[in-house]
Amino acid sequence: MTQHPVPDRRRPANHGPKAAARNRAALVAAAREIYAEYGLNAPLSAIARRAGVGQGVLYRHFPDRAAVTSAVLEENVREIERAAAAQDATCAGVLGVLTWHLRESAAFIGLLHADVATSRSGMITHAMSLSERVEHALRGHLPDGHPLAGASDLMLAVAMVSGAVTGPTREVRELRALAAWRLLGVEVGPVRPFEG
Missing domain, CATH: 1.10.10 (Arc Repressor Mutant, subunit A)
Structure with missing residues (x-):
């Protein structure tokens, strides 16, 4: 050989x-x-x-696909929580990070509509838990008298804006999200990922 x-x-x-x-x-x-x-x-x-x-x-x-989607959702929520925990965090800034995730992630929009997105109860429970974490992160920065300060107004507004985030490009989706926030009378900071 x-x-x-x-x-x-x-x-x-x-x-x-x-x-x-x-x-x-x-x-x-x-x-x-x-x-x-x-x-x-x-x-x-x-x-x-x-x-x-x-x-x-x-x-x-x-x-499987559900595990991939769940990991993306989890990372999105963590970034919003990190943005909210930053020392210089503002309501507008955290909403800018949230809006970036809405623009970038169809999976994240599905999370915000968890009660109708799927009939699998385990996924609904997980999605609702993530949604509650988003609400907690945002609610901590709402100043007194903010248009979304009502008991259920915050997540209803987020769901309404997420429903407007449609379109063929990121730019179109962002413009529609910002228009929806503006119609709700809510100021949103720069639409970008959290860098901290």
Whole structure:
């Protein structure tokens, strides 16, 4: 048997848990982008490609579409909570972050309409819990006399604005969201992700 020389290439290092955390974060970011561009029914393979990983990696982290969607929702809510917890947080600023998520994430809009979005009670319970966390983050910044200070006004307004966030491009969706907030008499800060 003839042995062929093996090129002197080192095998890439296995980064173990570091790579797993990095891959998961890349998959969540990719899912957010893919859902914004193509909707919730986009192929999971598109998410894996956008994240730069194989489908096997995607399925190691997320066994199905619901798990991917849930991870995107969870990350959206965490970002809103971080924006609300920032030292210089204002109601308008937190609403700007919320509006960015509405513009970017069809899954997030589904969360805000959880009672009609699905009939699976486990998903409804999870979505309602996330929705309550969003309300808590926002409510902490409502000044006295704010138009949304009423008991159920805040999340009703968020649901109304989310219903207006339609359109073929991010720009159109953002314009419609801002128009809806304006019609409600609510000031919204810059529409951007939380950077903190």
